[in-house]
Amino acid sequence: MSNYSHISSASGPRNDAEIMIRIRSLSKNFATAWVFFGGQVLICNYSMFKKLKQKWGVGPLQLTLILFTFAVGGSLSGYAGRWLMSQWAPGNRLVYSVLYIICVTLIWPFMVLLVSVPLGQYAFFKKYLGSLFNKLFRRRKIK
Structure with missing residues (x-):
C-alpha cells in the first residue's frame, strides 16, 4: 500500500x-x-x-522567468529579514512578528530587482514596481 x-x-x-x-x-x-x-x-x-500573460503582454518563457523571480525574490526577502531580525532580536514575539513583516515588506522590492537582473527581467520589474508604488502612494484629491 x-x-x-x-x-x-x-x-x-x-x-x-x-x-x-x-x-x-x-x-x-x-x-x-x-x-x-x-x-x-x-x-x-x-x-x-x-490572463497574466495577456495582462503583462509576455510570452510563456518570460512569464516563467517572472514567476521564478517573484518566488526567489520573496524567499530571499524572508531570509534577509530573518537575518536582520536575528541581529536585533526583540524579546517580545508580537513585536518580532510585526517588525519582521515590515522588514520583509521593505526588503522585497530590492530583492526582486536584484534577482531580475541575471534573469533578464529588470525592465519588466522596474515598470511593475513603479506602477505598484504609484498605486500605493499616489495622493488622492479631496473634493
Whole structure:
C-alpha cells in the first residue's frame, strides 16, 4: 500500500515514483491540472496564467522567468529579514512578528530587482514596481 492512499483515485493507490497529470475541464475557459509527485499535489490554473500573460503582454518563457523571480525574490526577502531580525532580536514575539513583516515588506522590492537582473527581467520589474508604488502612494484629491 502506498503512503499516499489518501489521494483518492478510481485506479487505486499510486506508487511513490508515479507522476500523474489529470486535466479536468470545469468550463470552456477553465482547466485545472493536478500533478501528483511524491505525494505532493500541485494545482495549476491554466486560465490564470493565460490572463497574466495577456495582462503583462509576455510570452510563456518570460512569464516563467517572472514567476521564478517573484518566488526567489520573496524567499530571499524572508531570509534577509530573518537575518536582520536575528541581529536585533526583540524579546517580545508580537513585536518580532510585526517588525519582521515590515522588514520583509521593505526588503522585497530590492530583492526582486536584484534577482531580475541575471534573469533578464529588470525592465519588466522596474515598470511593475513603479506602477505598484504609484498605486500605493499616489495622493488622492479631496473634493
